[in-house]
Amino acid sequence: MTLAIIESCVNCWACEPLCPNGAIVAAEPFFAIEAAKCTECLGDRPAPQCAEICPVEGAIVNELDEPLNPPGSLTGIPPERWAAVRREIAAR
Amino acid sequence: MPEAIRRQVADHPCYSEQAHHHFARMHAAVAPACNIQCHYCNRKYDCANESRPGVVSELLSPEQAVRKALAVAAAIPQMSVLGIAGPGDPLVNPERTFATFRLLAEKAPDLKLCVSTNGLALPDAVSELARHNVAHVTITINCIDPDVGAQIYPWIFWQGRRVRGREAAAILIEQQQKGLAMLAERGILAKVNSVMIPGVNDRHLVEVSKAVKAKGAFLHNLMPLIAEAEHGTFYGVMGQRSPTPAELKALQDECAGDMALMRHCRQCRADAVGLLGEDRGAEFTMEKVEAMEIDFDAALQRRLEFRAAVAAELETKRERAPQASPVTLHRRAPRPADDGRPVLMAVAAKRGLVFEHFGHAREFLIYEASAAGAKLIGHRRAAQYCFGDAECGEAEDVLAQTIRALAGCEAVLCSRIGWEPWRELEAAGIQPNGEHAMEPVEDAVMAVWREMLAAGRLVRSVAEQRCA
Ligand code: SF4
């Protein structure tokens, strides 16, 4: 069981200090998780810490390549409502 | 502003309007991580061509940051403050932040230390801040109502979990208010920054201003939202607009009432270097800094001498003209009907003088001149040719953009100006004036105002006279 960081990572450092296993590396061109060290935080934390703080939807994925923060989960706006919300905000 | 506080901030460029003409600061970009998301922030922070909070071009280790600070303080004797403002939140990177302060205090004990924070981790950090002699803390507080907050902060990271929406905003607000009160108890000066977001918190900020004052903030800084689609922020992408200069000024006037309000803030990058309004960061990249030879003691001596000279100069000035404190409170005193209406003027200034060529000015200070004197009410950025990324796009020409930025001003004071901008400014109803080059800004502004008054251009309308 292990998570991975993909290229949409913006190298913001938020996840790195939180990992209980020191599995996150400030790699170039984007951060990386050392698969051998990652436990998905099981037993240490209530949820995978890197995925709980990552500000980028889709940047952290599980072994099935599913994003832990899928589209709409961080802005709070599901993709189908995006256009409507944009109109609302632009009218302010 | 009470005398004791005025003395404490007398050499802090970000806190004292007078000091900002003379003193310089450096922001050390050592703190990358952040624990909340704001809709006006994009966490992809490294762009060399942008100037706004949260943006830096190189992230530094504490050792590098101190090396750079000492180099800057040796080259620029005006340097009086080292601040940590990001690019994330200093208190979410406590080891890096406090290591920087510790190392710097050993080599340059005269420099004041300050941090800017979103406040979520503040209550837990107050003791540590006090231990490191941090003189000033700035908290960004955009709301005290969780329903307003839910429109600004989509989530926070709290006790190992991502918390969303109204609940997140409620926790953040509680921590901010608690932290603010704790700073006041410890005698650490707290300034509050608020970002004005039209249709979201603009009306609400009047209430925020009262609340933070009651909790002990000594200064409130109302800043306009910066939102451009190309910055990639949520607000930018969604088309949230920024306030107009007139909307911002109206809110500042409304909040000013009985609290010190700051009007000279430049919304710096998190790695800014130098006097406010002139970023010299490019002269001090790590590569250049590594190559510099520095005599720490001689540099310290030069700074102390410089400060003594400025203090003496300001003291004479104050004795000559016993006026309001540097951060002026706005008063609505009854006025005689024939004293002339107030006029907004833009000044291309440097070090308190009318200094710059119109075409070279990167920003203009905006003054309101009236019979009561010249009052700084803000600054506006001149449009710049951007040599960065092709996507930035040059939508309209630079002169037209600058003229638009000066909307509402009736005169612009500069040391010199070309023929074409002169004509265009005049056509836009802004009178260029190059006759006061090298004069102190406030004297020049008042001289121009008196000329306008003598020319009969400042007669109030009948309706205004009745209200006055
Ligand atoms: S899931 Fe937990 S253990 Fe794995 S990288 Fe993220 S923080 Fe570290």
Ligand code: SF4
């Ligand atoms: S928190 Fe997300 S975006 Fe930031 S460094 Fe980690 S994986 Fe990359």
